[in-house]
Amino acid sequence: MEIKNNRLSGDNVKPFVEAHAYDKKSIIKPDAIIIHYTAGASGAATVNLFKASSATTSAHFVVSEDGSITQMVDLNRRAYHAGTSSYGGRSGYNSFSIGIEISNPGYLQKIGGKYYTWWEAKKDNKTATPESKVFTGKHRNAVTTMTYWYKYTDEQIAAVKELCRTICKTFEIKEILGHEEIAPGRKCDPGPAFPLDALRDEIFAQSSTLSISDMFKNAISKSAASSLVVGKASVKLNFRQGPSSTAPLKSSPMAAGTYIYIIGQDSTKEWYNILHEITGWIDKEFIEQDNTDSEYDGELKTDNAMLYSDCKKSRRLVSDLKAGTKFNIIEQQENMFRIKAVVEGWACAKYITKEA
Numbered sequence: 092m093e094i095k096n097n098r099l100s101g102d103n104v105k106p107f108v109e110a111h112a113y114d115k116k117s118i119i120k121p122d123a124i125i126i127h128y129t130a131g132a133s134g135a136a137t138v139n140l141f142k143a144s145s146a147t148t149s150a151h152f153v154v155s156e157d158g159s160i161t162q163m164v165d166l167n168r169r170a171y172h173a174g175t176s177s178y179g180g181r182s183g184y185n186s187f188s189i190g191i192e193i194s195n196p197g198y199l200q201k202i203g204g205k206y207y208t209w210w211e212a213k214k215d216n217k218t219a220t221p222e223s224k225v226f227t228g229k230h231r232n233a234v235t236t237m238t239y240w241y242k243y244t245d246e247q248i249a250a251v252k253e254l255c256r257t258i259c260k261t262f263e264i265k266e267i268l269g270h271e272e273i274a275p276g277r278k279c280d281p282g283p284a285f286p287l288d289a290l291r292d293e294i295f296a297q298s299s300t301l302s303i304s305d306m307f308k309n310a311i312s313k314s315a316a317s318s319l320v321v322g323k324a325s326v327k328l329n330f331r332q333g334p335s336s337t338a339p340l341k342s343s344p345m346a347a348g349t350y351i352y353i354i355g356q357d358s359t360k361e362w363y364n365i366l367h368e369i370t371g372w373i374d375k376e377f378i379e380q381d382n383t384d385s386e387y388d389g390e391l392k393t394d395n396a397m398l399y400s401d402c403k404k405s406r407r408l409v410s411d412l413k414a415g416t417k418f419n420i421i422e423q424q425e426n427m428f429r430i431k432a433v434v435e436g437w438a439c440a441k442y443i444t445k446e447a
């Protein structure tokens with residue numbers, strides 16, 4: 092795939108079809124990609140919907156079930172896909188983002204042991220979704236209680252990945268976000284069936300692969316680091332306090348694609364003892380700040396300190412940080428520091444691929 096003059100071309104790219112509704116006056120310089128699902132029955136149906144003179148919304152791309160891509164708005168034009176949106180202090184994502192709509196029916200309703208798309212659920216004579224197409228998983232947004240989702244095809248996931256990569260080569264893309272992240276109260280697309288975290292890790296890790304050992308340079312001496320084995324989580328990976336699937340979780344699972352250091356193995360060789368870098372918020376009172384010119388900004392004074400997801404302590408990330416853990420301070424609030432620390436724990440070896 093390649094992009095020239097704001098148009099995509101390549102093997103799996105269909106001819107351009109112009110959307111009806113988009114901003115034909117202003118020129119944009121996109122630095123974000125927003126991923127959506129169409130909540131529709133097919134890619135062709137969505138292309139027709141965006142093309143119709145009754146359309147009020149649009150997106151730059153529609154990705155069909157077979158992985159083929161139809162572009163509908165030039166990449167320097169504002170499409171109408173994000174709506175009221177904000178994230179990380181910015182709002183109005185249509186003005187600086189590229190919208191990718193993946194053809195997918197979205198959440199499924201479970202009725203009498205069977206699963207239905209939102210439109211089938213309304214019918215008297217319902218056609219159920221085959222079980223092989225049902226993805227079960229909780230949504231990242233707490234407001235959404237939906238548990239069943241229509242699976243994306245492998246072709247779609249591969250096509251979206253390649254499309255994002257191609258866009259990143261042409262534009263300076265800072266973020267790839269789900270519609271659910273920029274409009275969390277009202278949107279839940281692309282939902283948990285889409286591997287958004289893995290996609291982000293993969294795309295953004297490519298530019299930072301060289302600094303894997305740098306990531307851990309503050310945890311261990313450089314000479315020790317050079318003899319350690321770097322591994323990568325091949326799936327969303329549980330990080331545990333001990334080498335057993337019943338051992339308590341050490342933190343929220345790490346995303347697929349996360350780099351870790353392997354420092355040992357248990358006797359069954361099924362578990363790796365690993366180092367994993369975690370960022371979170373911690374009470375200032377537990378910290379001894381180091382104002383010398385060392386590589387660390389501080390050290391933990393007490394055992395069992397908690398690391399939280401934010402400075403309001405909404406969610407615990409780690410419950411048992413050990414005294415002596417060294418870290419860097421990234422940001423501070425009145426009583427809390429946001430720190431980056433390397434935490435030791437265990438993970439299942441079969442889900443970790445060793446990096447050469």
Ligand SMILES: [Zn+2]
Nearest residue numbers: 127128270280
């Ligand atoms: Zn959307």
